[in-house]
Amino acid sequence: MPTNRTTTQIRLTTRPVGEPADSDFTTTTEEVPELTEGQVLLRTVYLSLDPYMRGRMSDAKSYAEPVPVGGVMVGATVCEVVESRSERRAVGDLVLAYTGWQTLAVADARHTRRLDPEAAPVSTALGVLGMPGFTAYAGLLEIGRPKEGETVVVAAATGPVGSAVGQIAQLKGARSVGIAGGPEKVRALTEEFGFDVALDHRSPTFRDDLAAATPDGVDVYFENVGGPVAEAVTRRLNLYARVPVCGLVANYNATEAPEGPDRLPGFMSRVLTLSLTVRGFIQSEFEPTLQEPFLREMSGWVRDGQVRYREDVVEGLDNALEAFRGLLVGRNFGKLLVQVGDDPTS
Template structure:
């Protein structure tokens, strides 16, 4: 293999609070020659997701942090340029975790084939990928919605939240979405079929939410935390279930929020209303549910029952700005970066 270079975005420094452009650095490296069982990949799409903010911190978590100077992590759909494996031929598309870079060398065992005829390639990073599976597993395994129950989901216009609401509807529940702005709320109601959508930026947000759930809340799919959660808690029914997927409103905090300690009141609510609160990482359900998800999500997508929206940014150099904006809710749909053309 002739020498191949890769443009990549690395973690230049750890952020203190909100990430800035100074926390990222773009550089070019020469990739090593392929060993047996490896392939050279050309990145087509890069996924940007909130979990990446936690990986920028040097803190103990469910996954190790990105080291300063290392390429930023991220899911990717790539095309195989060269292969030293009989399992994958050049030209094939694969799902991997090669991060914010234009090219990469990867072991074939770390990759999964993507069929470009099944659905658009980018959906492997969204509705048919990790975000879709997160919604499916968290809602059905932890939330367990029953027909006629009310499911409320925060960050409902995002890739996880939008799938949660639609899957809840498929299972016969009412779906109430919480999102930021009139455009996103209209999208949830008019295009995705949510029963109600509430703008968390509205001055009377708590009152609007209460009016939208006259029978209370049976499942609250948590993606945000903060004031949104504070408005939800008084409306929870006995035996309500709370899958805790994310807390994006807290990811940039460097100290505890101002105000009284609300933990005792929350724990009292957990006790007196017999609530189930369960944090989860989607990977813990892969072995059990990935086959069911692939079958169901593909079917629902083909039938038009599971819709999705993408926010596509063109060019790897725009990834840092897009990522920073995502943490403020500026994206509308699944945020992906188109790093290169689908066909080379």
């Protein structure tokens, strides 16, 4: 019988082939251990769902270790401290942690960051003021380096990375073109996030629309989707264009190289003849240098309403996997969060 020290956990039990299936995961419960010195017991309030998690389910060579088979799925969380054996954290504190797909977890207090609910809703620590926002900020400013008047294109543009990319680009004087799927999202791009132009990649006239929206070509393509959208934007790139690559969500469930023709030689020809910069990154590379300015600048922008954000909150850990599958095909609308437990600040 569950006690208030019983954690419910979602574990990876087989590595998914293609779309992650229910049968690849198992829900387990166990008692959390007693704390040792320096530890805290955390109750999950919000679990962040992010596309990179698909990579952690697989064991392809990557910048990060995969989740071991049998392990609890990883993920960033906002948690409430419910027990503490650390001077750093008090019971009732809300913290950013990385406790994964579970309801309760023991963590080293040093691996948590205290959040100030007065400064911003705590959920933003997983979105606009967290990893996705920082990914947008660092990738756009360090790799994309938009200059005033240049054109910046981003897809999945109502998502937490894309929406921040477009808004930061504009704050830096560039023109922003956002791409999303379906009329509701496309409308939000201009009305909610203030993109200069919004395009629907599902439209049969998408390629022509893109050409019309980028009469001077594309200087920065912030790549987070791959697939046919990337193909179309690549054809609009200007000489010396920059392509920060932070995600390829269209490919994540692919099980083998797609059928031909082989587009790699044509892509490399474009890299050569246009002197393109294509640069993969994960945000942690830039944390030592840019985390401070990001938090300062972005918090200000969010407070002043210069950067807006949208959240898509799903109720209950039970629904995490289905929501994650939706994320990979764009069914969410805004930063996808799972509300795992009550938010004492809302």
